[in-house]
Amino acid sequence: MARLDGKVVLISGGGADGPPGPGETVAIGNGRAAAILCAREGASVMVTDRSLDLAAQTADLIRAEGGAAEAMAADVLSEANCRDAVAATVRRFGKLQLLVNNVGIVVGGNLLTTTAEQFDLMMAVNVRGHFFMMKYAVPEMKAAGGGAIVNVSSAAAARGAGVTYGASKAALNILTRTVAVEHARDGIRANTVMPAYIDSTINRRLMGDRSSRATLQVPLKRQGTPWELAEAIVFLLCDQSSFITGVDLIVDGGALATYPM
Ligand SMILES: NC(=O)c1ccc[n+]([C@@H]2O[C@H](COP(=O)([O-])OP(=O)(O)OC[C@H]3O[C@@H](n4cnc5c(N)ncnc54)[C@H](O)[C@@H]3O)[C@@H](O)[C@H]2O)c1
Structure with a gap:
């Protein structure tokens, strides 16, 4: 028996926007x-993304392995898109118990160079989008008898790392904790993962070569893989973590634990 047998999961940002790795x-x-x-x-997986093509690629990969998946376009900037993504999941698969909010962007610079528009966009995508998705998913999880949410935050929530990025991820952490407390009585758990130094599309796109050199700061002396982060996400979704809610699970090879000398 697999860990998520019989479950339906909705994922936001389920595409991959960047170059393939080696x-x-x-x-x-x-x-x-x-x-x-x-x-x-x-x-069964409903893959959503602002790009239908990228979502469809993921759904195709799942179906090619014999899994169940559907793709749809949903931009988390739009409340209507988030509401429709939840409704479409229930229409297609009959219920919704699990939600993974992976969307996250990086724009802007430091305090003096970041514009009001960049600040607002970062908060709208990295925090408000997750708020919309949870707002519409939670009633369906209640109807299904319970559920679990994992929001993809960042180690940047705990360190100064971009004037808006870190602030948006720290806001996401407390938003998630609040949902965990408010909906524990409904059998719904909510947690974040806080990755850093993962060799995923966002890092390859934004950092290129610099992302592998940055691992000198990581005690495990390498980048993590998206699969290692996915293992942490699945753990928080499945019943093995049934007494864990309101936590931020750091997945960073020990980076946050160290004091750079
Ligand atoms: N790789 C790391 O080391 C690291 C570290 C910290 C946090 N993260 C977090 O990981 C997540 C993304 O990782 P990834 O490798 O999947 O990145 P990615 O850039 O490939 O993003 C995944 C998908 O999100 C979609 N997307 C972007 N904006 C959207 C929107 N407004 N609505 C819907 N979809 C949208 C993109 O089209 C893309 O397909 C982010 O939350 C990021 O903050 C990563």
Whole structure:
């Protein structure tokens, strides 16, 4: 019996927007790896992304392995898109118990260079989008008898790392904790993962070569893979973590634990 047998999961940002890594024929990002691993663990997966093409690539990969998946376009900037993504999941698969919010963007610079528009966009995508998805998913989880949410935050929530990025991820952490407390009575758990130094599409796109050199700061002396982050996500979705809610699970090779000397 697989860990997510009989479950239905909705994932936002389930495509992968960036170049393939070494040895990959298809680019694997954090969202795509999470979607594929959920399917391998027995879940039916609704893959959403602002790009229908990228979502469809993920759904095709899942179906090619014999899993159940559907793709649809949903931009988390739009409340209507988030509401429709939840409704479409229930229409297609009959219920919704699990939600993974993987969407996250990086724009802007430091305090003096970041514009008001960049600040607002970061908050709208990285925090408000997750708020919309949870707002519409939670009633369906209640109807299904319970559920679990994993929001993809960042180690940047705990360190100064971009004036808006870290602030948006810290806001996401407390938003998630609040949902965990408010909906524990409904049998719904909500947690975040806080990755850093994962060799995923967002890092390859934004950092290129610099992302592998940055691992000098990582005690484990390497980057993580999207599959390692996906394992943490599946753990928080499945019943093995049934007494864990309101936590932020750091997945960073020990980076946050160290004091750079
Ligand atoms: N790789 C790391 O080391 C690292 C570290 C910290 C946090 N993260 C987090 O990981 C997540 C993304 O990782 P990834 O590798 O999957 O990145 P990615 O850039 O490939 O993003 C995944 C998908 O999100 C979609 N997307 C972007 N904006 C959207 C929107 N407004 N609505 C719907 N979909 C949208 C993209 O089209 C893409 O297909 C983010 O939340 C990011 O903050 C990664």
